Amino acid sequence: MSIWRRSKREAELEEEVRSHLEMATRGRLERGMTAEEAAQAARREFGNVDLVKQTAREMWGGGSLDRLMQDLRFGMRMILKSPGFTAVAVLTLALGIGANTALFSVVNGVLLNPLPYPNPNQLVTLHESKPNFDAGSISYLNFRDWRKNNQTFSMMGISRADSFNLIGLGEAEQVQTEFVSTDFLPLLGVKPVLGRMFAEGEDEIGASPAVMISEGFWKRKFSGAPDVLGKSLTLDGRSYPIVGVVPASFELRIGSFSARELYLPIGQWNNPLLPERAAGLGVHGIGRLKAGVTLQQARADMERVTRDLTTAYPEADKGIGATLIPLKEQMVRDVRGLLLALLAAVGFVLLIACVNVANLLLARSLGRTREFALRAALGAGRGRILRQLLTESMLLALAGGGLGLLLASWGTKAAMLHLPQGLPRADEIGLDTRVLLFTLGASLLCGVLFGLAPALKISKPNLQDTLKEGGRGTSGTRNRALGAFVVAEMAMALVLLIAAGLMVRSLSAVWKVNPGFDAHNVLNFGISFSPAMKDVSADAIRAALRETQSKIASTQGVKAVSLSWAATPLGFDDEDLFWPEGQPKPPSENDMNWSLSYVVQEDYLRVMGIPLERGRFFTAQDNERAPRVVVVDDVFAKKFFGGQDPVGKRIILINKGGVAEIVGIVGHVKQWGLDLDDTNSLRAQLYFPYMQLPDQAMLLSSNGTGVLLKFDGNVPGIATSIRASLQQISGEQVMYGVQTMEEVIANSLAARQFSMIVFGVFAALALGLASVGIYGVISYLVGQRTHEIGVRMALGARRSDVLGMVLREGIRIALLGVAIGVLAALGLMRLLANLLFGVSSSDPATFAAVAILLTSVALAACYLPARRATKVDPIVALRYE
Amino acid sequence: MMAEKKERYQNRIELLQGTLDLLILQTLQWGPQHGYGISLAIRNRSGEILQVDTGSLYPALHRLEKQKWVKAEWKVSENKQRAKFYRLSAAGKKQLTNERSKWSQLSDAIAGVLNPGQLR
DSSP, X not given: OOHHHHHHHHHHHHHHHHHHHHHHXXXXXXXXXXXXXXXXXXXXXXXXXXXXXXXXXXXXXXXXXXXXXXXXXXXXXXXXXXXXXXXXHHHHHHHHHHHHHHHHHHHIIIIISOOXXXXXXXXXXXXXXXXXXXXXXXXXXXXXXXXXXXXXXXXXXXXXXXXXEEESSSSOXXXXXXXXXXXXXXXXXXXXXXXXXXXXXXXXXXXXOOEEEEHHHHHHHHTTOGGGTTOXXXXXXXXXXXXXXXXXXXXXXETTEEOOSEEEEGGGOOOTTTTOTTOOOSOEEEEEEOTTOOHHHHHHHHHHHHHHHHHHOTTTTTTOEEEEEEHHHHHHXXXXXXXXXXXXXXXXXXXXXXXXXXXXHHHHGGGGHXXXXXXXXXXXXXXXXXXHHHHXXXXXXXXXXXXXXHHHHHHXXXXXXXXXXXXXXXXXXXXXXXXXXXXXHHXXXXXXXXXXXXXXXXXSOOHXXXXXXXXXXXXXXHHHHHHHHHHHHHHHXXXXXXXXXXXXXXXXXXXXXXXXXXXXXXXXXXXXXXXXXXXXXXXXXXXXXXXXXXXXXXXXXXXXXXEEEEOOTTSOOXXXXXXXXXXXXXXXXXXXXXXXXXXXXXXXXXXXXXXXXXXXXXXXXXXXXXXXXXXEEHHHHHHHHTTSOOTTOEEEETTTTEEEEEEEEEOOOOTTOXXXXXXXXXXXXXXXXXXXXXXXXXXXXGGEEEEEEEEOTTSSOHHHHHHHHHHHHOTTOEEEEEEEHHHXXXXXXXXHHHHHHHHHHHHHHHHHHHHHHHHHHHHHHHHHTHHHHHHHHHTTOOHHHHHHHHHHHHHHXXXXXXXXXXXXXXXXXXXXXXXXXXXXXXXXHHHHHHHHHHHHHHHHHHHHHHHHHHTOOHHHHHHOO | OOOOOGGGHHHHHHHHHHHHHHHHHHHHTTSOEEHHHHXXXXXXXXXXXXXXXXXXXXXXXXXXXXXXXXXXXXXXXXXXXXXXXXXXXHHHHHHHHHHHHHHHHHHHHHHHHHOTTOOO
């Protein structure tokens, strides 16, 4: 029934009854009543009109929509009548709901949203499982056989990141590329914007060169001109014709793969080890399962395939299996724990906010019990009153939710700017439908949560008590409820504060860890040689390296420099296989020893500040004409030589040309990260002189080299000076990836720092809300007991006694909350254990500090109301009996 | 059926709702009538015993209108006054017959209980 028709009907009804009464009056007059009597009778009867309307209204089932509009109108009026209360309530809710929405949008984008590829559940990442590595590199030949022999995959592809020196298109630059097999992009559903994908067989070794460019590269270098197909790019001196353009919408970041500017067929990689079945070159894969095939079946199938390969190639493939991980799982498993912990934390914040608003509503209920008692006496059912109160709560909740949504969108944008690099799928975070629905749902749930308890209390008042003047009688249970709420708030705030505190201590503990080297004023970058270096001899390369080294060393401000190959601390890793001289050569590579491997020059220790513990480091005399030497770290010495002195002993290195003598021991460097290195299984380190690389390995340096140098902090523009020096050697050299080691260390801690900040923000929010909560409740209780305080003061209590009384009340609540919070935290913090470093999940110092902090804040929050209590004028208080 | 204290108001309507409906339908058998006329007719024919006030009458009339047993129309009455006239519909006539037979059954049953000697 529409409202318009309803009021029309009501008007009709009124007219009907009015005319009835006119006729009745006339009838009475005709029967001989006096005019006044007739008028009186008519007035009496007319009083029925409202009740008639009511009954008629209910009969016409104006019913639910009607009542809802009534409730809404009434609710709006009540809310607008007390703007202060409304503002506090809405703001509190906005903070709680906003924080939840912001975090949920992150969880949504990263964990919940399906991956943006067709049938993403069919995608799995592929790796070789080796005795030392679960998810190791797949060799090119193994991949070809996996692809041919499997029965459970519809498509398989591999990829490997690299970079190339591009010339001939504007300034020479280093471009990030990916080597891919033919199927890699198609299995992710990528369709070319222009041209074609790689063809079957185009990715094999020996095929003609080809390259695909990204849409971004196309726009940047060719301004999106349509005739780009067939043009060629000169990469590292070779010419690659462009065959297709990859759309900008393609996004993927997993492992070392990232959607880059250029894609080359993997057969084009000039690494001489590519055709080696046993080689581990950092190649990983993705596969698409056939429709209906389960992961179990695929794993079993690949087990069969790898077993057959082990039989066929016992040396190269001994102990090699296949590891399959669902794609999404691999992308999110590192952050999933943290995100869920954060979600729990922010849920606490919301609960605290709801409790605060419930308290506000409950405290305000005093002024409204008479109103509702009256309505109850007039026949309004309890359900009706309950519904009305809940409507009010819902209005508050929706207002809070709306404001919270606004806060969340700003907050998320701000947070995105500071997100750690490693957060997967960061580009998929945003306020989409699911997030909006979540906000709506959370608001409504909050409305019920904080509205229910006060509504239940208000709608069942003791009529006798409340209709009398005063109406203070039944506030006992209400006070208990308020107290309980605040205790809960304090407990939750405590838990969050402890979590934040533990995070802070973890981060500061990690910062203090000695990385094993001195990162101050150390610069790290790569140089990519001019393509003219492509086809020269190993000796020519050595000459070029020496020239580069001396050019850099002579640049003003450079104190020491070492060219570097293979691993860099906190960066890429590289490994060497070896066995001690005197023992027989192990039958397969998987029986050999592993060590991290750094190929550096003689000034390395001066650059990195790594201590020399025994023997000596390299000198310029340890060159290609001298016997090979290595230097090991103390972990290596302990692991492979036990108590014996390794200096003077010899080992046989597989990839470095054979026998080398250990001439010194240096300190250990934390390769895997300040916090992660200690628990890694591969920690032994060895250093090898750059110039002693065998010719075949030296040829790989034709592309370029890495550089580590120590500079004088007082000299400005070091990087520019070095670039200028390098230009003097060749205009086609490119210096790239410049960063200081201090930056490298800071980046490695960025994720930890981010989670600490987020926890900190939530904890601060919780503390703020809880303090407001306890302040509100104590104020209310003081207001309630004004009369009692007046009596006490009239009977001789001093102001300080009153102060003490109120503060004691506050402390009681606070301490109870702290006690419960500590117990809860002892249990809950254990769940955070793997995010912590250097501090236990029940660290007493943190717990004590936080407990003291919270109690003090609570005390401070009680102070104002307590002072107000002392200002009570006993005469005034007693008058209003 | 005069308007008594409010607490018993609801009860009155519940108990005698069906009976009032019957009386109204019966009254309308003699032609269309407005609300006042219906209440007058019932008063007269019951010998001044049954006095229906507006609080009972109009809800009942609207209820009957909702059930489609009566139809309503605004017309000008004899005194040149605008009033809403009600008349029986075809369904209403049938309902009246049903109600009348139910009423007979009811009153016979009650009589049987009150005067146990007189068996029918």
